[in-house]
Amino acid sequence: MGADRLGRGPAVTKGTIRLDDAGVVLNGTPVWRHVTGSFAPGSMTAIAGANGAGKSTLLRAILGEVPLASGTITRAGLSQRDFGYLPQARAIDRAFPISVTDMVLSGAWRQTGAFGGADRQVRLRAASALRRVNLDGQAERMIDALSAGQFQRLMFARLLMSDARIIMLDEPFTALDAPTTQDLLELVREWHAQGRTIIAVLHDIHQIRTCFPHVVLLSAGRAMWGETTRILTPDTLHAAYAPTQAGGAAWS
Structure with missing residues (x-):
């Protein structure tokens, strides 16, 4: 397994995420290999490719959730707390009994701790985040009552609460209508304008x-x-995109 260096290389600018000859193997099948490149601080990068190319796997490798089979990933001066991650909508259990407000508040764990309570200031921030994504009238609803578009707006509000330096989005606009997509894309642009690093599977x-x-x-x-x-x-x-996926790896 390749080493996972946490930013100790002096030649890498603080806040940079760099892959050097990185490769991932899942269930004995190579997903991708010999990947080298950098996400500069404040950059805005899309990850593209056909189904099965390993796009989501790349995000999860950067997060440390998928081990490398070769090479290294350097996160220069970054800790896990600097990363905000939005998984694919289908990976989130919407049946969990939690309200819209509590779901947004869960994004503030950096300030409140895993089991901490939310004070008035944090709750005001949560209300502001819901207003920003046009969900201020949905605060008391349970998340299983939301439409697909409303739920994705909620997940973006939760990311707002995290105040992360690195925003990682896995297919954030899939199956959304045009107005919802444009609203959320505008929020992504705001994050980028604030100097945050954006990495999105699209x-x-x-x-x-x-x-x-x-x-x-x-x-x-x-x-x-x-x-x-x-x-x-x-x-x-x-x-x-032209080659067929027949016989290919089943990783997205």
Whole structure:
């Protein structure tokens, strides 16, 4: 298993996330390998690729949830508390009996602790976060009563409470209507303008081209990494998306 260095390399700028010759193997099958590249502090990067390319696995490897089979990941000067993570909607149990307000408050664990109570200031921040995502009228509802779009707005409000330096989003706009997508994308732009690092798994190539200056394109177990205009060419997109998924790895 490759080493997982926590930012001790002097040549890496504080706040940088760097992969050096990194590879992941799940259930004996290589997902991707020889991946090298950096997420600079304050950058905004999309992760693209066909189903099964290992996009979500890349996010989870950065978070330390998936071990490397080779290479290293350096998180220069960063701790786990600096990361805010939004998993795919299908990975979240919406049947759990919790109200909208309590779900938002759970995003403030950095301030309250895992079992701490929320004081008036934290509750005011939660109310402000709900207003920011247009859910201020839903505060007392249970989360299982929300529509898909309302629930995703709620998860963005929860991320607002975390005040994380690194925002990691896994398919944040999938199955959302256009108004909800635009509202949440505007919030992502605000985070970027504040100097936060944004890393998002996305499927919409037009959205990536118009909103994300940098991209990691996963294809055939490798990564093409750089400026979006340079990486997303007709040839690279054909190579990444044209092959069939038959017999491929079942990782997204």
